[in-house]
Amino acid sequence: MPKAGLTAAAVTEAAAALVDEVGFDQLGMGLVAERLGIKTPSLYKHVNGQTDLAHRIAILAMNQCADAIRDAIQGRSGTEALARGAQAMRTFVKDHHGRYAAANAARPTGPGDPLIDALNRVVDSWAAMLHGYRIDPDQQIHALRMLRTVLHGYASLEAASGFQFATDIDDSFTWMIDFIDHGLQETTTNSTPSHKAAPGVTL
Amino acid sequence: MPKAGLTAAAVTEAAAALVDEVGFDQLGMGLVAERLGIKTPSLYKHVNGQTDLAHRIAILAMNQCADAIRDAIQGRSGTEALARGAQAMRTFVKDHHGRYAAANAARPTGPGDPLIDALNRVVDSWAAMLHGYRIDPDQQIHALRMLRTVLHGYASLEAASGFQFATDIDDSFTWMIDFIDHGLQETTTNSTPSHKAAPGVTL
DNA sequence: CCAAGTGGCTAATGTCGTTAGCTATAGACT
DNA sequence: AGTCTATAGCTAACGACATTAGCCACTTGG
Numbered sequence: 001m002p003k004a005g006l007t008a009a010a011v012t013e014a015a016a017a018l019v020d021e022v023g024f025d026q027l028g029m030g031l032v033a034e035r036l037g038i039k040t041p042s043l044y045k046h047v048n049g050q051t052d053l054a055h056r057i058a059i060l061a062m063n064q065c066a067d068a069i070r071d072a073i074q075g076r077s078g079t080e081a082l083a084r085g086a087q088a089m090r091t092f093v094k095d096h097h098g099r100y101a102a103a104n105a106a107r108p109t110g111p112g113d114p115l116i117d118a119l120n121r122v123v124d125s126w127a128a129m130l131h132g133y134r135i136d137p138d139q140q141i142h143a144l145r146m147l148r149t150v151l152h153g154y155a156s157l158e159a160a161s162g163f164q165f166a167t168d169i170d171d172s173f174t175w176m177i178d179f180i181d182h183g184l185q186e187t188t189t190n191s192t193p194s195h196k197a198a199p200g201v202t203l
Numbered sequence: 204m205p206k207a208g209l210t211a212a213a214v215t216e217a218a219a220a221l222v223d224e225v226g227f228d229q230l231g232m233g234l235v236a237e238r239l240g241i242k243t244p245s246l247y248k249h250v251n252g253q254t255d256l257a258h259r260i261a262i263l264a265m266n267q268c269a270d271a272i273r274d275a276i277q278g279r280s281g282t283e284a285l286a287r288g289a290q291a292m293r294t295f296v297k298d299h300h301g302r303y304a305a306a307n308a309a310r311p312t313g314p315g316d317p318l319i320d321a322l323n324r325v326v327d328s329w330a331a332m333l334h335g336y337r338i339d340p341d342q343q344i345h346a347l348r349m350l351r352t353v354l355h356g357y358a359s360l361e362a363a364s365g366f367q368f369a370t371d372i373d374d375s376f377t378w379m380i381d382f383i384d385h386g387l388q389e390t391t392t393n394s395t396p397s398h399k400a401a402p403g404v405t406l
Numbered sequence: 407c408c409a410a411g412t413g414g415c416t417a418a419t420g421t422c423g424t425t426a427g428c429t430a431t432a433g434a435c436t
Numbered sequence: 437a438g439t440c441t442a443t444a445g446c447t448a449a450c451g452a453c454a455t456t457a458g459c460c461a462c463t464t465g466g
Contacts, residue, residue: 029422040423040424146379149357169348233452247454417457422452424452428446433440434441434442
């Protein structure tokens, strides 16, 4: 394949950087092309239109997010893993709200879509954060969904600058994670201690 | 004012019904006009463009959401208010995911924007759900933000059909609300019993 | 019955995503 | 080296859509 020029990955990263600056709703082929120093139609040699580009940004974002959490909880477990993983996800979203918005807007195109793998990687990261809490297997899925809900909810609100006038958002976040940590330790007082990771596909 | 025809409110409600069906991202002046039996440019006699229309949908949605919660928790308090209010919000979002998406996308245009009042009504509804839990005043803002985070997060995920293959979402939701209820009752074991509602403006 | 204001329409404009077709250059092959 | 082929990028053109300008008709108030 001659003509080094650009690649789909390079276009995607440029577009991701763009939406992190101007917001996902401002994504436009013209802006991306301008940033790459080429004309708009040339983008179509690398990407199948704006929808495809947004889809690629979403995959990139979810993989990066999963990486960030994985790195943050390396070797830790329980309370510490929860706190560090939650913070990692939060800072990732704060620094890359455009990517994250793209990921939220994206829908898998069908089975085999790499987006599904990326999403599952994130879910696995969350599941890993729940390791160390000896949660009743029947309740693991609920705990996982709660974790997802809380992390997504907070990130989403913060990305949309939903907490407008507040200065002590950090305090609220750590308070909330503490709250969940305490609750999860209570939950442990139940039945069998077998704690296996929740399967990625079940969400 | 002659010519009964249409009003801004009627256009807004038609558009809100539309986005609930086709999704907020599919909102277009053409579709709204078609639904009202008029041509596209005629909409501009009632609404200042698509942005304004989306903004009006957001205000409508937040007011309706606040109404739904208020009706659900009438006279209740504590655990019961939390459970009923949360369910009310959830079903509202499930039935009106388009409106809700519009509300999330909307940004207040400035001070005096009716959208701010509508948002504050919702926050007040959430604050009302926390009445009856004797929460340390210093922690009220954190608890309120957590509640907001959880409800928004869940609603947002469900609206975007984020919980794809799961059939037991209802169980997870009630489990989560139970989890929070228990945690809030623990939190009560602290200091002074004075519990005033959090002010609406502080978010 | 007349005057005025307003809702709706058609026509036109600008923006933006997308497609079609051309050109030049970078690598492959002899 | 010389030629052939594939392709990255470009210009031109199209289509969808939001928006604006200007016109007409009907409804209301006197």
